[in-house]
Amino acid sequence: MPTKTFNEPGMTDSTERVILFREELPGAGKWSHVLKRHHVLRILDIRGNANVSALFFNHDLLVERYNMPDTLKAQYTAYLTRGRVLLSDMGRVLCSIVEDTCGWHDTLCGHSHAALVASRWGRSRYQDARNDFHRNAHDNLLVELGKWGLGKQDLVPNVNFFSKVVADGDGNLSFVAGHSRGGAYVDLRAEMNVLVVLTAVAHPLDPEAEYAQRPVELTVSRGSAPGPDDECRCSRAESARAFENTERYFQ
């Protein structure tokens, strides 16, 4: 089982990044943060089989945001993993995936809604369940988006970290249960000042019988600018051009 490699805030991790802060996000929780350029966000699946539905925006220009189709077609892939980049609709890199011990992150299947959660796992309201009520990703994302002046218009296809969904030759989709193990993590290096909006509600195709609340650990550390031989930059010509577009934007 992989172990946590980060130390306490102010310390450095195994990659010599200085940790700025860390917090645990409870299962079904929500979070947003402006990840400064070249800082690194580690999302760690504490117990296994977590899911983190996430959206990404250029904090300096919020109408620029994560674009699932542009990300996938530029890299000829239907999923995300180490070495790949999250592209904005402006041909720039929002985040690079610089480490990934999980191997496959879904970005095709969207996030849960109130009706889906109620039909799959039953309705549970705050009045009765207090803070264990059945939250859904849609409402959680709307709340976090609202804090930044964003809303419904900004709900576009998201990333589902730690979840794997595969397609057969006819396009039929299958959720791969048990994909992520406890201790698995993914490191995202911001290439712009990136507003990250995320929620740890179960994947909408999660077959679990019970409403699962699986926590994740979020760690922000100070990274460094990618060099000319950076793995993500050099992964393919398309990614290199997206880095060029990003660097021009900051010149």
Place this chain on the structure above:
Amino acid sequence: MATRLVESSLDPARAIRSEVVLAGEPWLGGVERGQTLRIVDLEGNQAVDTLFFNAADPREKYSAADTIRARGNLYLTTGAVLLSTEGAPLLTIVADTCGRHDTIGGACSAESNTVRYGHHTKPMHNCRDSFLLAAARSAIPLSKRDLTANINFFMNVPVTADGALTFADGISAGGKYVELRAEMDVLCLISNCPQLNNPCNAYNPTPIRLLVWDGAT
């Protein structure tokens, strides 16, 4: 759930609207609940980049992710219910003589063209320019924020079992069409794709025809 080829019984002579949209042109129009919209690929292998909105509140729009998850399949054909970001049915595909339509390949833009094909392609005409121009001309409050992962009618973007995404030659041909029944009053925003750098238009963007029938027809 492979292709489902279904022909329509609707008579073009009884359509209340029939117009040609040239390659590289946008089209923005309303389709009322119960009406049927047909998109005809007049000359073959023409990608038709299409977005739908709830006419009563365009902040609610087509959601590719909800649509493919709910139907359990990546490709669109007859029977597919196009869902909104709120999970509501916008339209249903009721006829399809092509058999497979993409909804994960998105629309081309000047900026994504620089990434995919090189910086020299930035001046080329593209779908997002058409979307933005149609939005800018319209009294309907649409802007870049409203643009999302669209449908590419007649476009073929196969995904392999190991997660590779490919752009294959089209499976459409001249005269093939797809027909959609509106389940609520919707706005339809189309860019008849001008992309010249990949096979989505067989390197030759061509016109389409749009027809609309009333529900009682």
